[in-house]
Amino acid sequence: MIFTHRQLIANRVFDADVCIIGSGAGGSAAAYALAQAGRRVIVVERGSFLTPKDFDQREENMFPKLFYDAGGRTTRNRAIRVLHGHGVGGSTLHNINLCKRIPDPVFASWELPRFNVSGLRPHYEKVEKLLGVSRIPAERMNENNRLFKAGVEKLGYRGDFLFHNRKDCVGSGFCELGCAFDAKMNALRVLIPQAVQHGAMVLADTRALRLERDGRRIVRVIAQTLHPESGAALSTHVISAKTFICAGGAVETPLLLQRSDVPDPESLVGSRLHLHPGVAVLGEFEQPVRSWQGIPQSYECTEFISFEPAPNAAAEKRIWMIAGSAHPAGAASMLPGFGAEHAGWMEKLPRMACISAMVHDSTRGIVRRKGEFGADLNYVLNSADRAQLATGLREAARILLAAGAREAILPFVEPLRIQTAAQLDRLPIEVRDLDIDMVAVHPMSTVWVGRSEKDSCLDESCRYWQLDNLLVADMSVYPSSLGVPPQLSAYAIGFYAAATAR
Amino acid sequence: MVGWRFLTPAAGDDPGPLSHLSSNQAKVLAAAYQTITGETKPESVREALRFMDGYLGRMDGRTRLEFSALLALVEHSPLVFHGYLGRFSSLPAQARAHCLTGWRRGATWRRPVYCALKDLSYLYYYTRPANWAGLGYAGPLVSADAVNPAFERRYQGLEAKS
Numbered sequence A: 001m002i003f004t005h006r007q008l009i010a011n012r013v014f015d016a017d018v019c020i021i022g023s024g025a026g027g028s029a030a031a032y033a034l035a036q037a038g039r040r041v042i043v044v045e046r047g048s049f050l051t052p053k054d055f056d057q058r059e060e061n062m063f064p065k066l067f068y069d070a071g072g073r074t075t076r077n078r079a080i081r082v083l084h085g086h087g088v089g090g091s092t093l094h095n096i097n098l099c100k101r102i103p104d105p106v107f108a109s110w111e112l113p114r115f116n117v118s119g120l121r122p123h124y125e126k127v128e129k130l131l132g133v134s135r136i137p138a139e140r141m142n143e144n145n146r147l148f149k150a151g152v153e154k155l156g157y158r159g160d161f162l163f164h165n166r167k168d169c170v171g172s173g174f175c176e177l178g179c180a181f182d183a184k185m186n187a188l189r190v191l192i193p194q195a196v197q198h199g200a201m202v203l204a205d206t207r208a209l210r211l212e213r214d215g216r217r218i219v220r221v222i223a224q225t226l227h228p229e230s231g232a233a234l235s236t237h238v239i240s241a242k243t244f245i246c247a248g249g250a251v252e253t254p255l256l257l258q259r260s261d262v263p264d265p266e267s268l269v270g271s272r273l274h275l276h277p278g279v280a281v282l283g284e285f286e287q288p289v290r291s292w293q294g295i296p297q298s299y300e301c302t303e304f305i306s307f308e309p310a311p312n313a314a315a316e317k318r319i320w321m322i323a324g325s326a327h328p329a330g331a332a333s334m335l336p337g338f339g340a341e342h343a344g345w346m347e348k349l350p351r352m353a354c355i356s357a358m359v360h361d362s363t364r365g366i367v368r369r370k371g372e373f374g375a376d377l378n379y380v381l382n383s384a385d386r387a388q389l390a391t392g393l394r395e396a397a398r399i400l401l402a403a404g405a406r407e408a409i410l411p412f413v414e415p416l417r418i419q420t421a422a423q424l425d426r427l428p429i430e431v432r433d434l435d436i437d438m439v440a441v442h443p444m445s446t447v448w449v450g451r452s453e454k455d456s457c458l459d460e461s462c463r464y465w466q467l468d469n470l471l472v473a474d475m476s477v478y479p480s481s482l483g484v485p486p487q488l489s490a491y492a493i494g495f496y497a498a499a500t501a502r
Numbered sequence B: 001m002v003g004w005r006f007l008t009p010a011a012g013d014d015p016g017p018l019s020h021l022s023s024n025q026a027k028v029l030a031a032a033y034q035t036i037t038g039e040t041k042p043e044s045v046r047e048a049l050r051f052m053d054g055y056l057g058r059m060d061g062r063t064r065l066e067f068s069a070l071l072a073l074v075e076h077s078p079l080v081f082h083g084y085l086g087r088f089s090s091l092p093a094q095a096r097a098h099c100l101t102g103w104r105r106g107a108t109w110r111r112p113v114y115c116a117l118k119d120l121s122y123l124y125y126y127t128r129p130a131n132w133a134g135l136g137y138a139g140p141l142v143s144a145d146a147v148n149p150a151f152e153r154r155y156q157g158l159e160a161k162s
Helices: A025-036 A059-066 A104-110 A117-130 A143-154 A187-197 A249-259 A328-334 A339-351 A383-402 A421-426 A487-501 B023-037 B042-056 B061-076 B078-082 B093-105 B108-125 B149-153
Strands: A012-021 A041-044 A080-082 A159-161 A201-203 A206-214 A217-226 A233-246 A271-273 A278-284 A299-301 A319-323 A352-359 A365-370 A374-378 A407-410 A416-418 A438-440 A470-472
Touching (some): A012 A201, A025 A041, A025 A487, A059 A328, A104 A117, A117 A487, A143 A299, A143 A383, A187 A201, A206 A233, A233 A249, A233 A487, A249 A365, A278 A383, A328 A339, A339 A352, A339 B023, A352 A383, A383 A407, A470 A487, B023 B061, B023 B093, B042 B108, B061 B108, B078 B093, B093 B108
Parallel strands (some): A012 A233, A041 A201, A233 A470
Antiparallel strands (some): A159 A299, A278 A438, A407 A416
16 A cells, blocks of 8 residues: 555554665566565655646646755756656656666676676566557657757768657656656556555655664664655654665665665765766747647657767767757746846747757766755766767757757857857857756766675675665666666666565 | 935735745845846735745755845845845846846856746746746646546555545
8 A cells, every 4th residue: 555644644663574765766666576576565755646636737836746855956066957856656757758778888888797788688678568668659759859850860960769668648748747647657657556456565755764773784764754745744653674675766865875874984875976967959940849749858869979988088979869848937947047038038939949968977976965854966067078068069059950940049148049050160169067057867876886895885786785685776776877868777777676685 | 336225115015924934035035036037016926925935845944044045145245246235125126137147147156046046936937827828838738627537547546545
């Protein structure tokens, strides 16, 4: 059953075989696999249990329900907005359902004998089948993606349709606010209900305060149920279990481990944060685009990303491009200026296409506690990643112009407006903090797998080196940036970790 | 250019009881909201304040503290940064716009202040259906009472009885 703040009004004591903290891609997959195997599973989830009737497609209502800090979380220097979600289903509630496996060369770069292509393959196959992963058909492209594809093809760049996990999608375009049409084949729709059917118990609206241990074993988690609106503490619970799996995501998992003061002799937990930061470029067209209608992202340009080792930094290609879209409040945040200037930009919004360029980042940041439950994300882009993002801005603008945009707009504080490719080539483009909106939706790699406890947090079974019964099963576990959307892999990691916990 | 502190009334009338913003903070935020969005109707400004107050309540306590500090900085800095004699919330509209431009285009450390005020203001302004008309944005495709019951049925019985 799923228990929410409505039922969890008194302090409770629970006992389980496995306690999973977090119900997103990794946590839900682990819960499903372990409950199906007959284990008594309890899942602790900070966010609420939301169903299609709750996804009202209103930005102002859904941001607080779906995102930490109501969507306002940023890196310490405020340069990058970091969106990551909560709710039963975690970030799978708000993500755009893009499905890509970790590329083989990325696995190869980790040089791990078990946590590799063949080790993850059966788990990918299982999750792809469960979630009905399929290629997005050409006829489902919206105008924004159609223009993107046209520009990519005109320039002879490499591009293709993406894979996704949707079923009976009506193309409402509100994916990032949760799906009112229940078309996302995600943790909420597929895995959590099946886990519950097999006896798993989910405690929603409940925050894991800390893990308590006895020697090399975690013995219980102390958790608190909060009112979803006011945040007031309603009750406190003690959950004992034989095994604990942290699956709260690459920000919340290290914060919980830090709050719990788990042994960390090399001070690794929370370090190595990768974000996949992205920038957006706009193109103004003659015709209506209405980028907010239809499947937001159905096509990718892979011309500027290569996972093979480059001979030198200048030869590196680490930019992945997809279409971007936003509803009015989100778009208003990105468009330059305020008052009359901003209103002028907003009037053009229906005729604007958008391309987002994301960097497969080499920058490493650190997650630390800010106050009791806040997150301090100390992440400052290195010069190589800035150069990559500058390439992304230039090439996204080139694609928009090739697609017929009358003007490409780089939304810096002082926006750059470009009408021709020749103009673009002459233009120096530099990515500086707080000079352009940067958004990251893929925090990862903060509690990672490796071969030695000297330079990693987890062994190849996703088990914490210093504790015998603590595993991690979320996007924290990747030893490096992936360069692809990490959601599908997080599900696979959930199954992989469950195999250890079993 | 010097602003005249007492020439204009405080921006935004009393929005009623707020949970997280003091009356002074509400005054500063109302002034910023009007400058950023161009909204002039007092009732709309009051509504915006109530919304923004509630929104701040959904943020982490430390973030709320930082936002309070930000409002104090904006309110008390017109003289230092922009040469206006008076508090931000008491300045004429044009002077307030000049101050905000300073926060936008000034030193890098100042820009998050501008971004926070802008994001919060537009989050309210552009989620009002009245402000969608010029955008060709039809708004949500569903209303809470029009969700297909078949979708909800998938989740029936999952939640424990209260």
